[in-house]
Amino acid sequence: MGVYPWVAWFAFRRYTAYPLGSGAEALTNTVFGFIRASVLIALWRARPGLGGYDTADAVTFCFLTQALIGPVQVFGGMELTERIRNGDVAIDLYRPTALQGWWLADDLGRAAGSLLLRGVLPLVAGALVFPFHWPGPAGAAAFTVAVTLGVLVSFGLRYLVTLCSFWLHDGRGMDAVALVLSLFFSGMTVPLVVFPGLLGTVARGLPWAAQIQVPADVYLGKHTGTGLLGALAFQAVWAMALLAAGHVLTGMARRKLVIHGG
Amino acid sequence: MRAEPGMIEAEDVAKSFTVRKRSGRLRRTRTTLDAVDGVSFTVRRGEFVGYLGPNGAGKSTTIKMLTGILTPSSGSLRVCGLDPARRRTELARRIGVVFGQRTTLWWDLPLRDSLTLIRRLYRVDAAAHRTRLAELTALLELEPFLDTPVRQLSLGQRMRGDLAAALLHGPELLVLDEPTIGLDVVSKATVRGFLERLNTERGTTILLTTHDLGDIERLCRRVMIIDHGRLAFDGGLDRLRATVGADRMLVVELARPGPPVVLDGIEVLRTEGPRQWLRLPNAVNAAAVVSALAERHEVRDISLREADIEEVLAGLYRGDHAYWCSGRPVAP
Numbered sequence: 001m002g003v004y005p006w007v008a009w010f011a012f013r014r015y016t017a018y019p020l021g022s023g024a025e026a027l028t029n030t031v032f033g034f035i036r037a038s039v040l041i042a043l044w045r046a047r048p049g050l051g052g053y054d055t056a057d058a059v060t061f062c063f064l065t066q067a068l069i070g071p072v073q074v075f076g077g078m079e080l081t082e083r084i085r086n087g088d089v090a091i092d093l094y095r096p097t098a099l100q101g102w103w104l105a106d107d108l109g110r111a112a113g114s115l116l117l118r119g120v121l122p123l124v125a126g127a128l129v130f131p132f133h134w135p136g137p138a139g140a141a142a143f144t145v146a147v148t149l150g151v152l153v154s155f156g157l158r159y160l161v162t163l164c165s166f167w168l169h170d171g172r173g174m175d176a177v178a179l180v181l182s183l184f185f186s187g188m189t190v191p192l193v194v195f196p197g198l199l200g201t202v203a204r205g206l207p208w209a210a211q212i213q214v215p216a217d218v219y220l221g222k223h224t225g226t227g228l229l230g231a232l233a234f235q236a237v238w239a240m241a242l243l244a245a246g247h248v249l250t251g252m253a254r255r256k257l258v259i260h261g262g
Numbered sequence: 263m264r265a266e267p268g269m270i271e272a273e274d275v276a277k278s279f280t281v282r283k284r285s286g287r288l289r290r291t292r293t294t295l296d297a298v299d300g301v302s303f304t305v306r307r308g309e310f311v312g313y314l315g316p317n318g319a320g321k322s323t324t325i326k327m328l329t330g331i332l333t334p335s336s337g338s339l340r341v342c343g344l345d346p347a348r349r350r351t352e353l354a355r356r357i358g359v360v361f362g363q364r365t366t367l368w369w370d371l372p373l374r375d376s377l378t379l380i381r382r383l384y385r386v387d388a389a390a391h392r393t394r395l396a397e398l399t400a401l402l403e404l405e406p407f408l409d410t411p412v413r414q415l416s417l418g419q420r421m422r423g424d425l426a427a428a429l430l431h432g433p434e435l436l437v438l439d440e441p442t443i444g445l446d447v448v449s450k451a452t453v454r455g456f457l458e459r460l461n462t463e464r465g466t467t468i469l470l471t472t473h474d475l476g477d478i479e480r481l482c483r484r485v486m487i488i489d490h491g492r493l494a495f496d497g498g499l500d501r502l503r504a505t506v507g508a509d510r511m512l513v514v515e516l517a518r519p520g521p522p523v524v525l526d527g528i529e530v531l532r533t534e535g536p537r538q539w540l541r542l543p544n545a546v547n548a549a550a551v552v553s554a555l556a557e558r559h560e561v562r563d564i565s566l567r568e569a570d571i572e573e574v575l576a577g578l579y580r581g582d583h584a585y586w587c588s589g590r591p592v593a594p
Contacts, residue, residue, distance in 0.1 A: 006382040010368065010375060017370045019412075088364050093331045095383065096354035255333065 003097060011109025015117075021245045022117035025070065030122045033066035034172040037130055051193030056131040057220050061191050062218045063126030070114035071147065072211045074152040074188050076161065078103070084165040093254065100246045103154055111151040137222055142228055146215040149235035153210040156242025157182070163246070186215035195231075196202040207242060210235040265345055268304035269435050269467045270328060276491075277323050277336035281320060294361050297323040299491035300337065305469060307434075310461045312482030313471045316579045320469045320491040325439050329359050330470070342434060355384055358428035362440035365420060366427050367412040373423045374408045377430060391430065398426040401456055418449030423455065435467045436460070442474050454480050475575070494578060503574055511567045512540040512551065517560035525554055536562070540584035 016022070036149050044055040053061065068074070080103055083089045092099055126132060135143055159176045165171040183189055185208035190214045192203045202208060214231050217223055223231040277298040282290040298320040305311050315321050326332040328341050330350030339346060344353045367376040381391045399405055402422040407415055421441060428436060436580045438457075458481060460466045470477065478485060478499070485502055487495040495502055495590065514523070515537050522530035523538060527546055532539040542548060548566055555561055 002384045002385065003379070006379055010371060010379050013375070014368060014370045077425075090326065090361060091364050091366050092361055094329050097383065098349040150464060181379055 004101055006107035006188070007239060008109035008112075009101055010105040012113045013109075015110045015113035019117060022070075022114070023121075026121040027071055029066045029123045029180040029189055033063050033122045033126055033151055034129070036066070037126065041130075042111035052222070053189060053193060053220075055192065056133055056193070059126065059130040060133045060220060061187075061216050063130075063132070064124070065124050065188055065212050066120040066122040067115075068150070068212055068215065069188075071111040071122055071160060072150050072186075073111075073114075074154070074182055074211060075187055076175055076182055078107070078158050078162045079174070080159075081162045081165050081171050084162065084173070092198045096137070099250050099254075100159060100243070101158065104152075104243070106153065107155045109157075121213060133198045133220060135219055137220065138213060142232070143215060143219045145232055146218040146235060149232060149239055150211045150215045152239035153207050153235060153242060156246055157207060157211075159246045160242065163249045163253050166256065182208055182211070185209065186211045187216065191216070193217075210238045267340075269307050269309070269342060270303070270305040270469065271338075271340040272304070273302050273338045275324075275327065275339050277327060277332060278335050281305075296491050298327070298334075299490075301491070301493050302337075303486055303496055304495060307467055308461070308465045309484060310457075311467045311470070312478045312485040313488065314473075314478065314485055314575065315471075315488040315494075319488045322439060322459075323486065325359075325437055325469075325471065328437060329357065330354070333350060333538060340590045343545060356430060356433055357435040357437060359435035359437045360421075360428045360433070360439065360441050360495065362421070362438070362443045365412070365424055366576075367420065367423055369413045370411060372411055373404065373411045373415070374494075376397065376412065376423070377427060380427050380430050385481075386431050391433070394430055394432060395426075399431060401459065402426055403452065416449075418445050418452070421445060421449065421453060425453065429460075433466070435469070438468065438470045438472075440472055441470070442472060442477055450474070450476065457481060477551055487575070489579060498586065508543070509541045510548070512542050512564045513567065514538050514540060514555060514561060515563040517562055518558075521561060524587050542566070544561055 038064050040056060040058040044050060044053070044058045048054070050058075065074075080089070080092070083092060092102065095102065098214055127134070142240060159177070161174050162171070164174045184194070185203050185206050187209065192200060192209055195203050196201075204213065216227065218231060276296065278294050278296045281293050281295050283293060283437075286289045290449050301320075301324065313321055313324070322592060323332065327339060328346055330341075330346035330348075330353055333347040341353055342356045344356075346353050356462075365379070367373065368379070379393060381388075386394070393437055399408065403426060404422060404426060407423075410419075412420060412423065420450065425441070441457075445453065454477060457468060457470075461468050461481075468481075470482065472478065484498055485495065486493060487502075516523075517536065519533075519536045521534055523540070525540075526550060527543065529541045530538055531541050539575050542551065552564060555564075
């Protein structure tokens with residue numbers, strides 16, 4: 001392990017260094033939570049029991065996703081992208097550590113800081129105003145594991161997108177595609193349980209589902225027993241596959257490397 | 263094995279990049295850019311070497327190969343006896359690198375925290391870390407801003423912080439890529455004084471790239487000049503002056519304007535009213551030329567200029583030797 005826990009710890013401190021900024025983001029996410037909740041309530045009034053959710057499930061889902069925006073960075077992006085663009089990545093590549101390991105540790109620290117500063121407010125505000133579900137101790141533990149795996153999947157996806165900057169010189173196009181996929185297939189726009197037929201089946205099998213939909217379902221107690229293990233395994237398999245792909249792509253990037261800006 | 267292997271041994275090292283250029287609506291042509299084109303040199307333990315060259319000459323590419331970030335396209339490279347690209351991690355623990363325009367420090371955290379993380383990164387034990395940190399703090403005068411977030415440091419303070427970060431693990435070789443860029447006179451002096459002590463007292467081998475000629479004159483006993491990816495010069499500062507800039511220049515102001523003076527072995531480079539610029543080869547005795555001039559002409563004023571290192575380099579980069587005429591060679 002060595003240096004990685006320290007990288008995570010310093011990243012946590014780095015991302016919690018500006019509490020006012022984080023507070024503003026938490027407030028924004030909360031306000032949007034209220035707007036989305038109102039839309040979802042109207043939808044579930046018109047179609048009670050849609051996708052197996054009741055109204056309280058839908059509202060809880062909404063505020064959970066608002067709370068997870070920061071930790072799983074659903075809008076995409078990584079600091080590393082800018083570092084590849086401006087050449088600072090030379091410093092990262094020179095360090096006696098693995099590039100992916102370093103940034104994964106950094107991202108875990110970031111996610112923890114984000115959950116603390118940006119996740120709590122939307123959940124509490126939502127719970128105070130709307131009908132809301134709270135999980136029991138076992139549910140909370142399972143949710144913690146699911147969020148951690150969700151962050152790993154999110155990192156895996158974003159790291160792959162970021163590495164494309166080594167080849168593309170400008171990653172904005174990739175970022176835009178990644179953003180649309182992430183918003184649509186993670187359950188951020190509407191819960192994936194309402195996607196009909198084949199689209200729903202496919203959407204629930206893609207890695208983006210592991211970022212938001214699966215942790216939210218775990219929180220809501222939609223998975224129990226072997227179903228719960230299956231849901232966590234689904235996340236874990238995607239996390240491992242993405243990190244393995246990241247490892248291979250890092251090797252290719254190192255070999256092909258052009259460092260921008262001398 | 264040889265008794266004293268070099269700290270850096272480069273033999274015919276080259277690095278080329280493939281660049282795609284748009285040559286039509288859809289068509290792209292591939293061209294190969296030779297950033298470094300067959301460079302050979304050895305840096306021995308304890309040397310302080312300046313690595314110079316104009317922008318885009320291949321300096322940074324060389325440094326990236328030395329540190330294992332880039333793999334040479336051909337040739338053989340050994341740093342501390344290791345192949346940098348293959349044993350990058352092992353090598354990183356034995357060398358220190360400062361990229362002057364980039365930082366290894368964390369913007370949002372106090373300098374002290376960055377240095378703590380670097381201790382973890384290089385697995386330096388606590389006692390050794392304490393000793394080195396105390397030493398570097400004293401030498402680089404870090405104390406006043408150790409607890410300041412890096413974001414708030416001045417460029418000079420940040421650079422001293424970066425130097426400390428590069429040296430905390432006690433490297434044998436320090437590679438510096440433009441460490442004094444953008445620094446004010448006082449900060450430059452601090453950094454130079456520190457590097458000089460590091461080299462003479464500690465015996466740390468230093469390879470320095472810079473555009474700052476003060477750095478070179480003050481610090482480097484040996485300079486290597488790379489241009490268009492090839493090593494154009496490798497030797498002492500004196501020899502550099504002798505090779506490209508042995509000729510001095512005599513500026514004579516006569517009483518009145520006239521035709522160029524005629525003296526054996528002396529070429530008049532330029533005339534401007536009563537003033538004339540004479541090229542004085544090293545073999546010619548300046549005193550004899552001055553007295554010969556005084557005998558034949560009415561001389562108002564006379565001055566003798568040694569080529570300074572800046573002009574020597576400017577001339578070398580341009581590929582001509584008329585550098586001492588303020589960049590304005592005489593028309594034939």
